[in-house]
Amino acid sequence: MQSLTSGGRRIEVEWFAASGGSAEIARGSSARPAVLLLHGADGLTYAEGYRLAARTIAASGYHIAFVHYLDRTGDRRVAYGxxxxxxxxxxxxxxxxxxxxxxxxxxxxxxxxxxxxxxxAALAFTTAAVEPRVRAIVDYFGPLPDELARERPRLPPTLILHGGVDPIVPVSHARALERLLQEQGTPHEIRIYEGQGHALTDSAQLDAAARVTRFLGRHLQAASAEGATGFAGA
Known part of the structure; x- marks a missing residue:
């Protein structure tokens, strides 16, 4: 377990080192693309599911930092009040x-x-709006924060994955994000899984995992060829 300090509080980070990525080795580069993994409001309730996702992405050649951001407020789960x-x-x-x-x-x-x-995902959007080093977002069932919906900042390439009958974050959030990205001309992909709720199961879960691998490969593995500014093409 590693950690960082934010606001005077210790934030724990689970680190999953890249274990794949033959293209990086072929280019003779030791520096790997890296990804923050941000859990939902459930905190670490389903930590093993998040860790499985981290290991899966790391196997494709990315360092993964699973950030326990609720440590900032001393919570195990979000206090909705x-x-x-x-x-x-x-x-x-x-x-x-x-x-x-x-x-x-x-x-x-x-x-x-x-x-x-x-x-x-909401935190990812808020962060990417002010942090140009974030060059790709994968959004699982994320709400588009009201402030961003009003201000409409430019976001990096985004993969939107959402359940068609999500009872917690309605699919309208995915559609609103899609419209924002279309207006900006930002590379994006969207997949709405009909019949799925605020989690993906069975074949939908496998399809989403494959899409994540392809999307990150397109926008992070190839990003170095695009330079330090601008976004990788679709």
Whole structure:
């Protein structure tokens, strides 16, 4: 277990080193793209599921930092009565986590991404709106924060994955994000899984995992060829 400091609080980070990525080895590069993994409002309730996702992505050649951002407020799960007042604190901690990730050995600071689940995806959008080093977002069932819906900042390439009958974050959030990305001309992909709720099961889960691998490969593995500014093409 590693850690970073944010707002004077210790934030634990589970580190999963890249274990694949033959293209990186072929190019003779030791610096790997790296990804923050942000859990949902459930915190570590389903930690083993998040860890399985981290290991799967790491096997494709990415360093993964699974950030326990609720440590900032001392919570194990989100206290919904404090959600609005705590969200800016968690967002600050995620920005600090991007800074921390960029400084890790063998990490390419120009090829950073975020995989966010539900609340974690909302934090990914908020972070990427002000942090240009975030070059790709994977959004699982994320709500588009009201502030971003109003201000419409430019976001990096985004993969949107959402259940068609999600009772917690309605699919309208996915459609609103899609419209924002279309307006900006930002590379994006969207997959709405009909009949799926606020989690993916069976074949939908496998399909989503394959899409994540392809998407990150397109926008992070190839990002170094695009330079330090701008986004990788679709």
């Amino acid at each position: 404090r959600l609005q007042q705590d969200f800016p604190l968690w967002a600050e901690s995620v920005r600090d986590a991007v800074e921390w990730l960029a400084d890790q050995p063998d990490t390419d600071a120009q090829r950073l991404g975020i995989v966010g689940i539900s609340l974690g």
